[in-house]
Amino acid sequence: MGTVFLGTLRMLVRERSLFVWALAFPLILSTIFMFMFDKIDEGTVFEPVATAVVADEAWGESGFSAVVDQLSQPGGDKLLDIREFASGEAARAALESGEVAGVLRVDAEGRPEVEVAPAVSLEGVAGLGDVNRSILETVATAYLQNARLIADLAAQNPLVFADLSAVEAAFSEEGYTKEVSLTRSAPRETVRFYYALFGMAALFGAQIAMYAICQTQPNLSPVGARRALGGLSRGRTLLVTVAASWLVSFACLAVAFAYVRLVVGVDFGNRDGAALLGMAAAALMACSVGCALGALPKVDMGGKAGLLTGGTCLLSLFAGLYGQPCMQLADEVARNFPLLASLNPAKAICDMFYSLYYYDGLAVFGEKLALLAATTAVLFAVAMVFMRRQRYASI
Numbered sequence: 001m002g003t004v005f006l007g008t009l010r011m012l013v014r015e016r017s018l019f020v021w022a023l024a025f026p027l028i029l030s031t032i033f034m035f036m037f038d039k040i041d042e043g044t045v046f047e048p049v050a051t052a053v054v055a056d057e058a059w060g061e062s063g064f065s066a067v068v069d070q071l072s073q074p075g076g077d078k079l080l081d082i083r084e085f086a087s088g089e090a091a092r093a094a095l096e097s098g099e100v101a102g103v104l105r106v107d108a109e110g111r112p113e114v115e116v117a118p119a120v121s122l123e124g125v126a127g128l129g130d131v132n133r134s135i136l137e138t139v140a141t142a143y144l145q146n147a148r149l150i151a152d153l154a155a156q157n158p159l160v161f162a163d164l165s166a167v168e169a170a171f172s173e174e175g176y177t178k179e180v181s182l183t184r185s186a187p188r189e190t191v192r193f194y195y196a197l198f199g200m201a202a203l204f205g206a207q208i209a210m211y212a213i214c215q216t217q218p219n220l221s222p223v224g225a226r227r228a229l230g231g232l233s234r235g236r237t238l239l240v241t242v243a244a245s246w247l248v249s250f251a252c253l254a255v256a257f258a259y260v261r262l263v264v265g266v267d268f269g270n271r272d273g274a275a276l277l278g279m280a281a282a283a284l285m286a287c288s289v290g291c292a293l294g295a296l297p298k299v300d301m302g303g304k305a306g307l308l309t310g311g312t313c314l315l316s317l318f319a320g321l322y323g324q325p326c327m328q329l330a331d332e333v334a335r336n337f338p339l340l341a342s343l344n345p346a347k348a349i350c351d352m353f354y355s356l357y358y359y360d361g362l363a364v365f366g367e368k369l370a371l372l373a374a375t376t377a378v379l380f381a382v383a384m385v386f387m388r389r390q391r392y393a394s395i
Contacts, residue, residue, distance in 0.1 A: 004237070008212055008244035018211060021204035022249065026256040029197055034264045037190040048072070048081040049132045052091035054105035055084040062110040064143050071139065079135065101132040104140070112140040194266045195353040196321040198253070199346035202282040203312040205252055209245035209290025210308060213383070214301050216241055217294075238387060242287050242380075250283035269357040274365060278356070282349045285372045288379035289345070295386035312346070319346040345375055 012018065051068075059065050072082040083100060085091040091103045095117055102116040116133045216237055257279055260266045268275040293304045318341070320327030334341040341347050352368035359365070 005240045005244055008215075008241055009247065011215065012208060012212060012244060012248045015211060018208050018248075019252065022201070022208055023252040023255060025204060026197055026201035026253075027259055030194060030256070030260050030264050030266075033190070033193060033197070037193070048078045049102070049135050050081045050083065050100045051136065052094050052100040052103045053082050053084050054088050054091050054103065055086065056105075058106050058108060058110065062106040062112075063147070064104075064106055064110065064112045064140075067139070067143055068104060080139075102136040104136070112143055114140045188267070191266055191357055192320060192327060192350065192354055194260055194264070195350040195357075196316065196319040196327075196346065198256070198260075198279075198282065198353060199319050199349035200312060200316040200321055201256060202249075202253060202279075202286045202349055203289065203308075203315065203346055205249040205283060206286040206290035206293070206308055206312075207305065208249050208252075209242065209287040210294040210304055211290075211301075212241045212245045213238075213291050213294025213387075214304070238291065238384065242291060245290065246284055246287045249286055250280050253279040253283050267357060268353060271356045274356055274362065275353060278349070278352050278365070278369065281369055281372045281376075282352075285345055285349075285376045285379075288376040288383065291383035292379045292386070295383040297386060315344050315346040318344050319350045321346075342371060345372070348372055348375070 051072075053059065053065075053068065068080060068082060071079040083094065085094065088103070088105060091100075091105070092115070094100045095103050095115065098117070102114060105113050105115075107113060114136050116136055254276065257275060261268065261272065261275075289308070293308055296304060299307075316322070317326055318330050318333055320330035330341075330347060334347070348368055348371050352365060352372070355364035355368060356362075
């Protein structure tokens with residue numbers, strides 16, 4: 001068996017056409033995705049609001065300037081990106097040119113004033129303008145409300161300011177709000193397309209096992225004719241062929257995973273070990289698909305390749321690979337016809353990796369692994385039935 005395994009492995013490695021879809025395809029398409037989704041991912045990351053400040057004498061003497069300075073301190077909580085101007089005219093010119101999203105100043109009595117641009121003028125994105133306008137207006141409004149509250153407290157009970165820690169606690173929101181994350185990683189809309197890509201890549205990798213199985217059939221390959229005359233049973237031949245095919249398929253997926261993880265920067269929830277386990281399961285499932293197709297009787301290699309390519313493209317459609325409308329279609333099918341969606345191996349692979357990224361626990365990941373294992377077992381059983389029933393009048 002060892003000799004047959006090594007021979008099958010060498011045969012697969014030398015057939016370079018197999019690596020076009022199993023290896024080159026996911027590398028090329030993930031690179032295209034990286035450039036396509038770059039702007040989309042940048043748009044979901046918060047950037048400090050570029051803000052002009054009229055740094056005149058009134059600004060320096062106001063308490064509002066201290067608040068703005070605190071909000072512009074470097075760090076993960078930085079809210080404002082402050083740019084100081086000596087006059088209101090210079091600040092307004094920066095606003096009109098799009099350099100800043102708004103202008104902050106204080107009047108002679110120290111009350112803050114906000115001037116913002118229309119939402120549509122901010123990089124042409126209405127949603128971004130609305131967010132920036134809301135942030136600047138909220139900062140000024142919150143300051144005015146707190147200043148008014150402090151003035152009322154001072155008028156009603158001046159002794160309350162004897163305990164500054166109590167005053168600070170009264171204005172703190174820590175007791176009322178708590179930041180929690182509903183997902184394991186920061187949500188990124190684009191990661192699902194990469195996971196769907198792995199579903200398609202795994203199914204295209206089924207060509208490796210399909211080619212290897214065809215090479216074991218005496219009517220399709222001289223190698224198969226020689227092996228049929230040998231002493232190795234069909235069951236053992238299938239086992240050795242699957243082992244060699246799985247090793248090559250898994251190697252291709254592992255290389256693609258390393259590229260997507262390290263070069264493209266796609267997150268798998270910091271569970272790279274579990275992701276590699278998922279790749280191994282996906283490669284084995286792909287081998288079962290290839291074995292079932294390769295064992296089909298009375299169908300030549302070209303016909304089997306056509307069935308695999310067409311089926312892979314169709315299943316990838318319902319995994320959401322071809323764009324946001326297709327992803328929405330895949331979600332609709334999964335919600336309304338969950339059993340039908342579970343029969344789609346491309347969708348199962350996509351959901352398996354998404355569960356690593358999205359959920360805190362591994363229960364859903366285990367369910368998807370079990371689903372792939374069940375699919376693999378059924379397809380291997382089908383392949384074995386086909387191979388056992390094949391008879392040849394002559395070799």
